[in-house]
Amino acid sequence: MPDDAPFLPFAKPSISPEAIAEVVACLESGWITTGPRSQKFEGMLREFFHAPSAQCCSSATAGLHMALLTLDLQPGDEVITTAMTFVATLNTIVLAGSKPVLVDVDPATGNLDVNQLEEAITMKTRAIMPVHFAGLPVDLDAVYALAERHELRVIEDCAHAIGAEYRGQRLGSFGDTQVFSFHPNKNMTTGEGGVVVTRDDQMVAAIEKLRFHGIDRSAENEFGQPGTARYDIALAGYKFNFMDLQAALGIHQLPALEGFNTRRCELAERYLHELVDCPAVTIPNFDGVNYPYRHAWHLFAPRLNLDTIGMSRDAVTVALKTKGIGSGLHYQAPHLSTYYRDEWGFKRGQFPGAEDLSDRIISLPLFPDMTNADQDRVIAAVRELID
Numbered sequence: 001m002p003d004d005a006p007f008l009p010f011a012k013p014s015i016s017p018e019a020i021a022e023v024v025a026c027l028e029s030g031w032i033t034t035g036p037r038s039q040k041f042e043g044m045l046r047e048f049f050h051a052p053s054a055q056c057c058s059s060a061t062a063g064l065h066m067a068l069l070t071l072d073l074q075p076g077d078e079v080i081t082t083a084m085t086f087v088a089t090l091n092t093i094v095l096a097g098s099k100p101v102l103v104d105v106d107p108a109t110g111n112l113d114v115n116q117l118e119e120a121i122t123m124k125t126r127a128i129m130p131v132h133f134a135g136l137p138v139d140l141d142a143v144y145a146l147a148e149r150h151e152l153r154v155i156e157d158c159a160h161a162i163g164a165e166y167r168g169q170r171l172g173s174f175g176d177t178q179v180f181s182f183h184p185n186k187n188m189t190t191g192e193g194g195v196v197v198t199r200d201d202q203m204v205a206a207i208e209k210l211r212f213h214g215i216d217r218s219a220e221n222e223f224g225q226p227g228t229a230r231y232d233i234a235l236a237g238y239k240f241n242f243m244d245l246q247a248a249l250g251i252h253q254l255p256a257l258e259g260f261n262t263r264r265c266e267l268a269e270r271y272l273h274e275l276v277d278c279p280a281v282t283i284p285n286f287d288g289v290n291y292p293y294r295h296a297w298h299l300f301a302p303r304l305n306l307d308t309i310g311m312s313r314d315a316v317t318v319a320l321k322t323k324g325i326g327s328g329l330h331y332q333a334p335h336l337s338t339y340y341r342d343e344w345g346f347k348r349g350q351f352p353g354a355e356d357l358s359d360r361i362i363s364l365p366l367f368p369d370m371t372n373a374d375q376d377r378v379i380a381a382v383r384e385l386i387d
């Protein structure tokens, strides 16, 4: 292994020359913010998801926030999500005025354990927010069956899972509401950005206003005059709109996604094969997944066997870095953080599955432009953790 090999990050977006040319063309067009390229990209997304709506916004966090706001949650209302997710999932529940209720995960997959979902439902529960962790679809039949029985909304945090399929159906093409992220580390990017996909017309209308200052340009209100610059303000909205500069990237990323995901899957299969017997790590295990799925492989995140290695995770991170290899931490369980402990009373010990991941998980490099030789360096470095 050459010591002078360039640093291998754990994630890196693949931006084509066509995408760069489109960004330049957008800059030269004189229209940079929300406009024709955003409209075109939203049309492409509607087609991709076979969905009646796809509303782009500044981030998936903004999308989750707005989707929850449209539910008109009251103080004391509860929204159930997973104990192993990025903190944005929990934060948006709080920002929308409700209480986050957590369900533990199966550490083998990182997905919420649907068998523990029903006991988390109370009279106050209004919605379930499953997260398709690392790109593996959650058992949605189980989630939607419970949602139907208890009259709950389902807002899927699909930040990891664009292109993933559950029982042969693409996530975003069925169900209640899905939110996808276009952050640079995700499977496709627009720099920053996100999209809300829903089959709820009222949510679509509400988000249309929420995402841009509460402005209502429809002809029905007293100000509306199509073709004029006049508008009404329907509510105190947010500044969560999406820029044409972002869409310029998205227009070229979306058609490339299938290729990106195929390469991610190849690399992930190779990691699984090469690390299955490596005592340094416990690799994800899908034996318990009893439905057909297509994994989007946003992350390859094994657990470190810290006792065997005889080092802390931080030391492993540094050791890999010394060898020119980046890694990530997805995630520290949010309920262990100061805010969620102090403000919401969560404690270590409540969610052992998530805590085990939180303590031992590490994200190894995985991105479409990574070569097999790059990956060989990572595999060798992980094996060397034992010597």
Ligand SMILES: *Cc1c(COP(=O)(O)O)cnc(C)c1O
Residues within 6 Å of the ligand: 058, 059, 060, 061, 062, 085, 086, 088, 089, 131, 157, 159, 160, 180, 181, 182, 183, 193, 194
């Ligand atoms: C990245 C991520 C988000 C937030 O996405 P942004 O587009 O960065 O706001 C939300 N949930 C999960 C699980 C994520 O990984």
